[in-house]
Each structure stands twice: as structure tokens, then as C-alpha cells.
Amino acid sequence: MSTTTATxxxxxxxxxxxxxxxxxxxxxxxxxxxxxxxxxxxxxPCVMLFLLRYVFDGSPRTFDSIGASxxxxxxxxxxxxxxxxxxxxxxxxxxxxxxxxMPLGKGxxxxxxxxxxxxxxxxxxxxxxxLAVWFLGLDVVGSPWxxxxxxxxxxxLGTALGLFVSAFAAxxxxxxQFMPAVIFPQLLLCGLFxxxxxxxxxxxxxxxxxxxxxxxxxxxxxxxxxxMTATFVRxxxxxxxxxxxxxxxxxxxxxxxxx
Numbered sequence: 050m051s052t053t054t055a056t057x058x059x060x061x062x063x064x065x066x067x068x069x070x071x072x073x074x075x076x077x078x079x080x081x082x083x084x085x086x087x088x089x090x091x092x093x094p095c096v097m098l099f100l101l102r103y104v105f106d107g108s109p110r111t112f113d114s115i116g117a118s119x120x121x122x123x124x125x126x127x128x129x130x131x132x133x134x135x136x137x138x139x140x141x142x143x144x145x146x147x148x149x150x151m152p153l154g155k156g157x158x159x160x161x162x163x164x165x166x167x168x169x170x171x172x173x174x175x176x177x178x179x180l181a182v183w184f185l186g187l188d189v190v191g192s193p194w195x196x197x198x199x200x201x202x203x204x205x206l207g208t209a210l211g212l213f214v215s216a217f218a219a220x221x222x223x224x225x226q227f228m229p230a231v232i233f234p235q236l237l238l239c240g241l242f243x244x245x246x247x248x249x250x251x252x253x254x255x256x257x258x259x260x261x262x263x264x265x266x267x268x269x270x271x272x273x274x275x276x277m278t279a280t281f282v283r284x285x286x287x288x289x290x291x292x293x294x295x296x297x298x299x300x301x302x303x304x305x306x307x308x
Contacts, residue, residue, distance in 0.1 A: 072161020077168065080135075090131050090169050094123035094177045102185040113188045117268040118241050120181050121200050124173055125207035125261065126232055132166050132211025133224040140215065159300040162212055163205070170204035191271035195281065199267040202288045206260055209295035216302045235261035240269075260291035 080087055101119060105111040178197040181187040189196055210231060218224040238248070238256040245256045256262045267284035274281070 068157040069160040069164060072158055073164035073168070076135075076162055076165035080165070080169070086131060086135065087169070090127055090166075091173050091176060093127050094120075094173060095180050097123050098177060098181050098185060102181075109186070109188075112185070113272070115241065116181055116185070116187045117189065117196065117272045118239075118265045120177055120187075120196065121203035121264045121268050122236065122239075122241070122261065124170065124177060124200055124204035125210075125264065126228075127173070128166060128170055128204045128207030129211040129214075129232060130225065130228065132162070132208045133215045133218065133227065134211075134221050135166075136162060136212055136215040137218050137221055137224045141220070155300045159212060159296055163208055163296055166208040166211075167205055170208060171201060174200040174204050189272055190275050191273075191277075195271045195277060196268065199264060199271065199285065199288070202285060202292065203261075203264045206264070206288055206292040206295070209292040209299065213295045213299040213302070216299065235259045238262065239265045241265055260288055263287040263291075 098116065098120065101116065102112050174197055178193060178200050182189060182193045182196065214227040214231060215224060218227060234255075238245070238252055238259055239261040240256070245253050245262060248256065263284040267281055267288065270278050270281040270284065
């Protein structure tokens, strides 16, 4: 009896590809039986872009100026909501606690969830980018593939943020309440509504440390420049680095027991 307890209380800490892949496969199998969640993740950004295009039907230039930015923001918001709620549901149901009692490290678990939702994010970003550029006529000077890269990184950032905040929520309602605290300030300060240089210096300084600011900057670089610029590379690296950092924080704050 004591041997069994000692074995289950000491899960493996090293990150393993097999354990991560097994976790991702399990999550994807569960998502396959939840078509509404899949539709929310994949179709909602496309629907929002479609509506946005025809809201500005009489002013195509307005859609061109903000469409690229929102192409990155919509997937980020969607993935944040779905990931935080789905992960919290597994924690409150006791699934995470049972998994962590096995030889499965926190890093394996977080990486597995990131891989599963990241797979959905690839599909989501590809559909949204294709719709915006080739169907809705978004005028992009640079390569649409660079646009897709930023959209994908934004979706992965939303996934990472969702995994992170789910550790601090006790219910699905609380998970949704994190959105005004985590997403809305970034949305207001990212430069979508006004250039960040026009903001109050204190707000501009805050925007300089928010990842969504660099996501919008990266989209604007593709919108205005034919070639990949140094600023674009900086923006992409910052967004990717923030996603990786938040995933590491999510693994560090993951609780082994459900309160």
C-alpha cells in the first residue's frame, strides 16, 4: 500500500515527447466529440472577419487598415476563452488530479494541452487568413504567409494565456471574468484604435510590455512592407517568447489537487 502511494505521488518531472503526445491525443479525441467547441474555435474568427468586411462595405480602406490587426486579435481571444474553460472543466471534474497522480509531469500536461489546442489554432489561423486575403480582399503588401505566421502565433499566445489563467479560476464563470482583466487592457493599448505613440506616456510604457501590441505591430509590418523587416522579426520573436513564457508559468502554477 505504501509502495503504491509513493509511486503515484512522484510523477516524472522531465518533459517527454511520448507523454506530451499522448496527452494531446487525448484532448483532441475529447474535442472531436464536442462539435460546438470546435465550431467556436474554427469558425467564429472567420464569421467576425466576414461581418467586419461588410460593416465597412462602403469604405474598403478602413477594412484594410484594421482587418490585418483583427486577423490576429480574433483568434487570440477565441483561443483564450475556449482553452481556459476547457482546461478548468478538466480540473474541476478531477481529470487533471487523476492524471497528475500518474507518472506524468506538469510540463508534459501543459505541453500536451498546448499541442492539442495549437493544432486547432493552425486550422483556425489558416482558414481566417485565407478568408481575409483571398475572399474578402484584404489588401496586403507583404506575403500572406507572414500574415498567417503572426495569426498562428497570436492563437498560440491565446492558448497559453488560457492555460495560465485557468489555474486561478474556481468556475467557468470566473474563467470568463478573467477576459476583461487579461484581454481588454491589451485590446485598448495595442494600437488598434490609435497609434501607441499618441497615448499618454504612462499608457505607452505599459503597452510596450503587452504581447498584443507586438502582434498588431507585426500584422501592420506585413500590411505595409513587401519584405520581411527587422521590426517584423522582433515582433514575431516577442510574441513567440511571451507564449513560451506563459506556458512555463502555467506549468509552474498548475495545482496537483483540485480545491
